[in-house]
Amino acid sequence: MELPFIQKKMVLLGDSSVGKSSLVFKFVKDQFFENQEPTIGASFLTKTIRFSTHEVKLQIWDTAGQERYESLAPMYYRGASGAFIVYDISSPPTFQKAKFWIKELLANGESGVIIFLVANKSDLEHKVDSVMASKFCEENGLFYIETSAKTGNNVVPVFEEMAKQFEYTSQSKENEEKVIDLDNNSGEVSGNSGKKCC
Template sequence: MSSDDEGGEEYLFKIVIIGDSAVGKSNLLSRYARNEFNPHSKATIGVEFQTQSLEIDGKEVKAQIWDTAGQERFRAVTSAYYRGAVGALIVYDITRTTTFESVGRWLDELQTHCDTTMAMMLVGNKCDMVDIRNVSTEEGKSLAESEGLFFMETSALDSTNVDTAFEMVIREIYNNVSRKVINSDTYKAELSVNRVSLVNDGTGASKKSQGYFSCCSR
C-alpha cells in the first residue's frame, strides 16, 4: 500500500438506490441526509443525489447517494445512472407484494450495468406499517440470503434502521476497496480517476439543476 493510504485520505463512493416507484426511496435518502420526511412527496424528477461523510479508520469516506429520479416508472433507468456505482440499496415496500417481486429484475439491472464488486443491501421499507404488511421479514431475509445480500427493514417515517442501512453499505464498500487496494496499486489508480470524474461531473450550475449536493458530517 502506498504512503498516500496513511492519514486523512478521502474516498468518494457512488451508491444508487433502486426499486419500484413509490417504495420510499426519496424519503429514505432525505431521512438519512437531512433527517427530513415528506409524507406528500411526489415522484422525483431529474437526477437527485446527496453526499454524506463518514470517518472510517481515520479516513474521510464520502458517499454520493443517487436516487433513481422517477425513471423507474418508465422502466428506463439508464446505464449512466449506474456508471461508477460501487454500492446499491434495492428497496421494496413491505405493504406491496409486487414491489418485492420486482427485486429480481432490479438485481438483473445491477448485474447488467455494474461490473465491479458491489456492496448490496435489500431494504424492506415502511416497516412501521405493520397492520398492512404483505411481505414478511422472513421472506425478505430468505431472498437476501439466496442472493448474497445484506438485509434490513427500515422506516423512513420514524427513522428505524435508516442510518444503519446506509452506513453498513458504506462500510462494506470501504472494506471491499481496502482489500483491493492492499492487493493492487492499479485498482487504487482507477479509483482515483473514478473519484475525479464523479466530483467533476458537470458544472456547479448543472449540479444545482440536477439535484441536491450537500456535504454534511455525521
C-alpha cells in the same frame, strides 16, 4: 488531523413510491415529508461519514421509480460501487420489482457491486414475509435490512453500513467475517465471503 478520504458512488433503485427519496432525505437532512413528490429522472445528494480511521464521501443517486424512466437507470447506476434496492414491505408487487432491479444490476452493473435489499416502511403492516426476503438475500449474496424513513428506524445505520463495506473492499478485506448489530437488534446485517445477508 486530516483523515484519509475515499469517495464512492451509490444508487437507489426500486418501484415508485417505495420511499427511496424519503430514505435519502432522512439520512442526509434528517427530514421526512409525508407527501414526498415523485423523483423525475434522478436526484443527487452527498454526505460524508466519518470513521475513526478515515472518511467516506457518499455520492448518492436517487432514481425515479416510474416505468417511463427505467431506460435511464443504467446511466445512473453505471460506476456505482453500491446499491440499495428498495421495496415497500406492505406491497408485494414492489418486492417483485426489486427482484427485477437486482437481476438488472447484477447483469449490467459494476463487477463486485455491493447490494442491499432494503425493506422500507417497516412501520406499516408487513405483507412481504421477512423470512422469505432474508432467504432470498442469502441465496443471492445480498445484505437485507428493514427500514422506516418515517420513524428513522435503521436509516442512518444502513447508510453507515454501506460506507463500512466500501472500507472493506477498498482495503481488500472481503474475506473478513463481519456482524453488525443495528439499532439494538431492530435490524442486523451480517455476512462473509460470498454470503452477505442476515
